[in-house]
Amino acid sequence: MSLTLAAAQTIISTALAHARSRSAKPLAVVVLDAGGHPVAFAREDGASLFRHDIARAKAMGALGMGDDTRVLAERAKGNPVFFQSVSVAVGGNIAFSPGGVLIREAGTIIGAVGISGDTGDCDEDCALAGLRAAGFNQEIPA
Amino acid sequence: MSLTLAAAQTIISTALAHARSRSAKPLAVVVLDAGGHPVAFAREDGASLFRHDIARAKAMGALGMGDDTRVLAERAKGNPVFFQSVSVAVGGNIAFSPGGVLIREAGTIIGAVGISGDTGDCDEDCALAGLRAAGFNQEIPA
Amino acid sequence: MSLTLAAAQTIISTALAHARSRSAKPLAVVVLDAGGHPVAFAREDGASLFRHDIARAKAMGALGMGDDTRVLAERAKGNPVFFQSVSVAVGGNIAFSPGGVLIREAGTIIGAVGISGDTGDCDEDCALAGLRAAGFNQEIPA
Amino acid sequence: MSLTLAAAQTIISTALAHARSRSAKPLAVVVLDAGGHPVAFAREDGASLFRHDIARAKAMGALGMGDDTRVLAERAKGNPVFFQSVSVAVGGNIAFSPGGVLIREAGTIIGAVGISGDTGDCDEDCALAGLRAAGFNQEIPA
Numbered sequence: 001m002s003l004t005l006a007a008a009q010t011i012i013s014t015a016l017a018h019a020r021s022r023s024a025k026p027l028a029v030v031v032l033d034a035g036g037h038p039v040a041f042a043r044e045d046g047a048s049l050f051r052h053d054i055a056r057a058k059a060m061g062a063l064g065m066g067d068d069t070r071v072l073a074e075r076a077k078g079n080p081v082f083f084q085s086v087s088v089a090v091g092g093n094i095a096f097s098p099g100g101v102l103i104r105e106a107g108t109i110i111g112a113v114g115i116s117g118d119t120g121d122c123d124e125d126c127a128l129a130g131l132r133a134a135g136f137n138q139e140i141p142a
Numbered sequence: 143m144s145l146t147l148a149a150a151q152t153i154i155s156t157a158l159a160h161a162r163s164r165s166a167k168p169l170a171v172v173v174l175d176a177g178g179h180p181v182a183f184a185r186e187d188g189a190s191l192f193r194h195d196i197a198r199a200k201a202m203g204a205l206g207m208g209d210d211t212r213v214l215a216e217r218a219k220g221n222p223v224f225f226q227s228v229s230v231a232v233g234g235n236i237a238f239s240p241g242g243v244l245i246r247e248a249g250t251i252i253g254a255v256g257i258s259g260d261t262g263d264c265d266e267d268c269a270l271a272g273l274r275a276a277g278f279n280q281e282i283p284a
Numbered sequence: 285m286s287l288t289l290a291a292a293q294t295i296i297s298t299a300l301a302h303a304r305s306r307s308a309k310p311l312a313v314v315v316l317d318a319g320g321h322p323v324a325f326a327r328e329d330g331a332s333l334f335r336h337d338i339a340r341a342k343a344m345g346a347l348g349m350g351d352d353t354r355v356l357a358e359r360a361k362g363n364p365v366f367f368q369s370v371s372v373a374v375g376g377n378i379a380f381s382p383g384g385v386l387i388r389e390a391g392t393i394i395g396a397v398g399i400s401g402d403t404g405d406c407d408e409d410c411a412l413a414g415l416r417a418a419g420f421n422q423e424i425p426a
Numbered sequence: 427m428s429l430t431l432a433a434a435q436t437i438i439s440t441a442l443a444h445a446r447s448r449s450a451k452p453l454a455v456v457v458l459d460a461g462g463h464p465v466a467f468a469r470e471d472g473a474s475l476f477r478h479d480i481a482r483a484k485a486m487g488a489l490g491m492g493d494d495t496r497v498l499a500e501r502a503k504g505n506p507v508f509f510q511s512v513s514v515a516v517g518g519n520i521a522f523s524p525g526g527v528l529i530r531e532a533g534t535i536i537g538a539v540g541i542s543g544d545t546g547d548c549d550e551d552c553a554l555a556g557l558r559a560a561g562f563n564q565e566i567p568a
Contacts, residue, residue, distance in 0.1 A: 035461015190492030
């Protein structure tokens with residue numbers, strides 16, 4: 001099982017269509033493979049310059065720690081000193097806000113999607129729309 | 143004039159279709175805006191892990207120096223010590239091989255495309271196919 | 285006195301056996317020499333991608349500051365601004381959570397072990413099991 | 427198919443036993459997974475301090491470019507300006523000397539081994555001994 005470019009493009013196009021349907025701010029969406037390497041990316045017109053870096057840091061952070069950034073953001077609130085040192089130790093490859101979501105197929109992590117541009121909740125909602133359309137994360141995690 | 147996501151996606155999809163029509167190796171294609179920030183990216187299945195970094199270094203190098211990487215690679219052969227120092231000075235944001243092509247609209251540079259995966263000549267040929275399809279670089283540069 | 289590969293491998297294999305005996309999450313374990321250079325490393329199947337970087341940051345942080353990361357994490361809670369500046373100043377080579385433990389032989393620091401994957405307490409417990417098995421840290425530090 | 431810690435440790439222990447049988451200089455051996463993340467590492471007593479970084483750069487370079495470093499080193503001789511720019515563009519994660527070998531199972535790349543310490547030819551010979559013992563790379567690449 002590995003993440004194809006076709007699946008990554010479905011995730012991105014659906015996430016962006018969902019963003020437009022709910023009038024989200026302009027977004028950047030990145031899809032990484034299981035090793036954290038970029039498969040596909042799109043930045044909507046008007047999205048600001050850091051959106052790529054933040055979206056990628058969300059996706060990479062989820063992969064690196066093995067949890068969605070919604071979970072990591074909660075943990076970081078309770079132990080900020082540790083998580084800030086992690087942020088530097090991993091070269092900034094983590095961002096503590098919802099919107100970084102692991103991509104699972106039959107229980108195996110095959111990549112991650114990261115979105116930045118609107119609130120963390122909105123970013124994550126668009127990511128989940130993309131994952132559903134591509135047929136991933138159908139099982140409810142324990 | 144600025145580079146839209148729609149135009150960037152046309153460049154990428156056409157470049158990849160052209161690559162398949164000529165049986166190129168799996169490619170990575172990145173499109174940057176005039177400031178060097180990513181607009182869109184795709185890595186074909188089977189392309190190796192560094193292809194993103196090299197494609198981006200080609201596109202950024204073209205923007206940073208104001209010339210396509212075909213020109214830069216020629217110059218670097220004639221003055222390797224200088225261009226190697228540039229490579230380090232700009233943090234690796236340049237790669238001396240064809241495949242990094244400036245995007246021009248009515249004579250103005252509005253971005254760059256970078257491709258890596260096959261020979262530099264093939265990478266550049268795919269980039270030019272993408273630019274033609276999107277309506278850019280219609281004027282012959284002086 | 286210096287840390288041998290054989291001793292480092294004993295530390296790692298015992299730490300991982302101890303982790304399995306207490307049903308810890310998958311761990312990464314690194315052993316550094318007195319200069320902070322890697323001697324041996326192992327990442328268990330299923331451990332997430334950042335575990336190497338975090339384990340190494342714990343071990344290096346202990347060596348760099350001359351104290352186990354349990355002590356450093358306590359200090360960082362009381363003075364977060366300073367320790368965050370340290371984290372950046374040393375290039376991320378420190379992580380403020382238990383699990384980075386100095387290796388002492390006859391009172392001399394000869395290296396450090398770093399573990400990441402479960403709670404800091406569990407990571408440290410596994411590190412101490414490894415150090416005991418290898419015959420280190422027999423004296424009680426003042 | 428993915429690379430287990432047990433397989434990585436077999437590669438390392440066999441490579442080092444082979445090194446001793448042929449009186450190689452002290453070696454460092456690293457095994458990376460398909461995404462370039464460390465699975466296991468060992469540095470023999472007496473190996474100098476950069477051996478870890480060089481071994482890892484060989485393994486990562488092979489993964490990143492999709493070829494063993496023996497092939498990459500030959501190519502780099504013919505196009506040094508390009509490959510030096512690649513070296514910087516990928517953050518030093520490549521080393522142009524034999525001893526970085528892709529790990530293949532049933533034709534799929536599942537990781538890479540990198541060895542540094544003796545000549546490139548000797549380093550590679552030890553890597554191949556490790557891969558044979560672990561049952562990888564049994565098919566002759568096209």
